[in-house]
Amino acid sequence: MIQKKLESFIGEYLKANSCEIQNWSVSANTKQGFGDYSSNIALILSKKIRQNPMEIAEKIVASHNKDESLFSLSATKPGFVNFHISVDYYLNILKKILDEGTDFGKPVKHAKTANVEFVSSNPTGPLTAGHGRNTILGDMVSSILTWHGYNVTREYYYNNAGKQMRMLTESSYAKYAKKIGRDVAPPESGYIGEYLDDIANEIIQKFGKNLDSDSVEFRKFTEKKIFDSIKGTLKSLGIEFDIFSEEQSLYENGAINNVLRRLEELSLSYKKDGATWFKTTSLGKKEDKVLVKSTGEPTYRLPDIAYHIDKVEREFDLIVDIFGADHIDTYPDVLLGLEALGVKTDHIKVIIHQFVTLKKGDEVVKMSTRKANFITLDDLVEQLGVDVVRYFFIMRGANSHLDFDFDLAKDESEKNPVYYLQYAHARISNLIIRYDNEIKEKTDLDMSLLNEKDEVSLIKKLSAFPTKMNELHQSLEPRKLATYLEEVAAAYHKFYGNHKVINLDNIPLSYARKNLCNATQIILKTGLSILGITAPEKM
């Protein structure tokens, strides 16, 4: 890529002058007036060879062969070396975008596998608005990896062995019992949502009124029904999972006991007060953590260690966990456990996101599945539409808190930047139809006619796409793609506003501009599809 070439230019200069030095860089400029790229080499070098940086910069500029057509050089103020890339270079990229279409910028060889675990909410009720963030984030991260050539497994892990599910089963039975007139008190702090009434009715229809309280149907049927509803919600958001893994099986196949045994063998666990402790202090932590409570029930750490061993053994090249802030304290323990057992962890990437704070006006809504005072993800989709919902959850970086005012949601949805992107795409579609209707005449494509400021800056923006995607591959932050697409759309709207594409008096220019529009549309389409957002032809 271009940056490498610029770096090697500097590198060769250094070599020719037998200077050995590190820490210098060539970076793209965001500001106007200093060329496309700049290097700080002279500033770094000045200290070492005790020379004025400006003089060094000018020497480097002078060393450049002026016949070189790719770029020209200049030196400015404190001592920057600026690279001005030739327009031809960008025009070539533009051609490449048109040739390669939505494959533009895609790395060819990767053939790797990745596992992305997300949502992983226990099937105790419908997905709430609060789950939306994890859900959307995980799906987009998966898409980013897919685009980069990974064969991605989307995995949903749920805990059906613990207290929550037992409570759900009892709550389900209580609803059933009440409907058929048995005198049964609902469990204390059980689940009370209306969705359980619906399920109870179905159970009556399907299995009749004579089920015992310990019938497996309460657990099985309730779990299945709730899962169906969760899957429905996910489907409406365009998300489908490849695998659902359950905690239960880790008990059944002995994986959990195995972890306990091995930790004991390594003297990394001990009993105290009837509980089993994980000796994390001997692994550099401040305090030990509980693996199995004195009640005999394991804490979340133990099954999660076993589950991660299982994932690692499935030999993915990359394992991504999308976790909410409640895991901040605990996931390091899980990794520690894996390392202690000699399981490789350096290909595990944990993405933690902060929670969403839901508000109604100024009032914060505390959501609880158990108490059934929640706004479902379905509600959001119904009110705002899939595209707005998807965009909404990645408008802030995963690591920042996200405030969501439900009262203003609809209001704000009209101002949602996603429309700005989609409008740019729709505008282009419309324009191309117009163009084909109005201009029948054929002409050769001459991109060099595109030399207006707005045109050039749009072309440069489009050219940055592969670099952006590369960054995205590193950071796995969908927001960065969204930000980039907003910039592309802005550059396009600006160009569109200031220049006519269809001009019957200048067909060659019209044609070149039409191709610029095509290229813009390709980039927008590719980006939007990675975000799982529709690219409309009309708005």
Added chain:
RNA sequence: GCCCCGGUAGCUCAGCUGGAUAGAGCAACGGAUUUCUAAUCCGUAGGUCACAGGUUCAAAUCCUGUCCGGGGUACCA
């Protein structure tokens, strides 16, 4: 107690693997409508980048401390 995140324009936020003039949207004000879809564009105004030190040729960006706000967590008493 321990941990995480944030404090940038009136509001909501970008920018934060250090770079040269701190950016958008909304709100305000003024302009563009015989339109290639105005869900757009052009312009004006708006900033001690919480505060204080430090590192550096260079700090909104890195380090330390302080203040303020949000959140998480414990077989926690």
